Amino acid sequence: MIRIKSIFLKLFITYIVILILSHFVLAIVSYFLLQNNLTNMHLNSEDFHQMKYLFVLASIISITITGLFTYYLSKRITAPLREMNRVALHIARGQFNQRVEIQTRDELGELGETFNYMTQELAGLDQMRKDLVANVSHDLRSPLTSIHGFVTAFLDDTIPNERKRHYFTIMKEQTERMSKLVNDLLDMAQIESGQVEIEPVIFNLSELIRQVVARMEPEFANKKLNVELISEEAKDIYVFADPDRIDQVIVNLIQNAVQFSTNDSSVEVILKKEEQAVVSIRDYGPGIKQEDIQSIWERFYKADRARTKKVGTGLGLSIVKHILALHQTDIQVESEVGRGTTFTFTLPIAQNKSNRHEKK
Structure with a gap:
């Protein structure tokens, strides 16, 4: 059994078969109609054979012309697929600058645009x-x-x-x-990779921040930083979140503040209770240009234009962004060059702190 691998040949042969079948059916129908109506049409046998000859000749010319047109049409329809195949081979060799030339707006054109988007990604x-x-x-x-x-x-x-x-x-x-x-x-x-899942429970956010600040005291001492924990709330604030991941967020934000603070300056950790618990970490370092703020969430941002002289992994803020996204909350940045930077995020207030131990 012969298997045709080219979609162009499949399409072309399909058109030709349909064309021949249509002419064959037309010939059979015409034969029976003419055979049954020879007397009424005043045609003799010689005239009938002459008509058959003309009909066959017309069919051959029709099939030839239509076949050429079908060949051109099939080649044009399958051209985007051949182009995508060519580009795919280049991409497989690591040449990601290749693009499919799109000349149609049909389904194949949409497929070509999707292919180009995939190549770009x-x-x-x-x-x-x-x-x-x-x-x-x-x-x-x-x-x-x-x-x-x-x-x-x-x-x-x-x-x-x-x-x-x-x-x-x-x-x-x-x-x-x-x-x-x-x-x-x-x-x-x-x-x-989606392997990190948060396990939210009710916990004391105020106490967590105090513990983080306490265990990071050696880092503050190395740079002679004055770290202040500012909270006007008379009672501790309880939230519903994953305490381990929020601990990681606060540590990364404080380390970021320490990293970009000058010696003998201050870092402030501000905790407020509004509709949600609001946590802010403020430093008085060099600040960030407005056009660079969107870039700070990128991995290895420290290697970009801003803050290139600082050390660090350049992954901390990206991790913070992802963890808070898992908590369905966002983080805001306010910064002024020469005046410092403030990172602020919110967490939902716990409705019933008495259940915290059971949830843990």
């Missing part, structure tokens, strides 16, 4: 992958080079004993930096 993913590799390589290479240099110096006994503790501290900071990068990458991978 694949090109974006490929560029994101390249950027990810480049940024991760850079962020891992810098601390590894530093640690390698210090270890070599220790082995060569070129570092005085009184300076060894100082360099050990630097090495510890570099290993913590690499550890945070790896953890952030794992978190981002889980979030984007």
